[in-house]
Amino acid sequence: MKTLILSAAMILTLAFNAAAVEPVTEKAEKTFNQLFKDADNVKWTNTGNTYEAFFTSDGIKSRATIDAKGNLIQTIRYYGESNLPSNVLYAIKKEYKGKEVFGVTEVANKNGVNYRIVLKDDKSYTHINANSIGDTELVAKYKRGDK
Incomplete structure (x- = not known):
C-alpha cells in the first residue's frame, strides 16, 4: 500500500x-x-x-x-582536440608535451572565450584553463584510477 x-x-x-x-x-x-x-x-x-x-x-x-x-548570455560547447583553435592547441602541445587532449569545454560569454581542457597521459589526467590567445594555467592534476 x-x-x-x-x-x-x-x-x-x-x-x-x-x-x-x-x-x-x-x-x-x-x-x-x-x-x-x-x-x-x-x-x-x-x-x-x-x-x-x-x-x-x-x-x-x-x-x-x-x-x-x-x-544571448553564454554558449558552452563540448568537443575534442580537432576543434580547438590552432594557436591554443599549439600552446598546449608545447607546454604539456606527451599529453593528449581528452576533452574540451569552451565557454563564450561577455568575458570572452575560455577553454577548460582535460589532458591525459599514461599516469594522470591534467585539468587546465586556456584563453583565446593560448595562455594556459594548471588547475589540477589527478592520478589515473583506470590504470
Whole structure:
C-alpha cells in the first residue's frame, strides 16, 4: 500500500513539474534560430529568467543561454582536440608535451572565450584553463584510477 501511494505521489509530482515548465519566449527562440540555424535535437529548459537550449550543431554538443528578452548570455560547447583553435592547441602541445587532449569545454560569454581542457597521459589526467590567445594555467592534476 505504501508503495502504491509513493508511486502515485511521484507520478503526480512529475506531471505537475512537466506542466509547470514555461514555454520559451518568442524573443529567445528567435535569437536561437538566427544564431543556430543548423541545430539538431534541441531541448529547452527554463532556469528562472533565462532559457537554456541543449543541442547538437555540426556534431558538437552545445548549450546556449538566452534571456527572456532574446539576449544571448553564454554558449558552452563540448568537443575534442580537432576543434580547438590552432594557436591554443599549439600552446598546449608545447607546454604539456606527451599529453593528449581528452576533452574540451569552451565557454563564450561577455568575458570572452575560455577553454577548460582535460589532458591525459599514461599516469594522470591534467585539468587546465586556456584563453583565446593560448595562455594556459594548471588547475589540477589527478592520478589515473583506470590504470
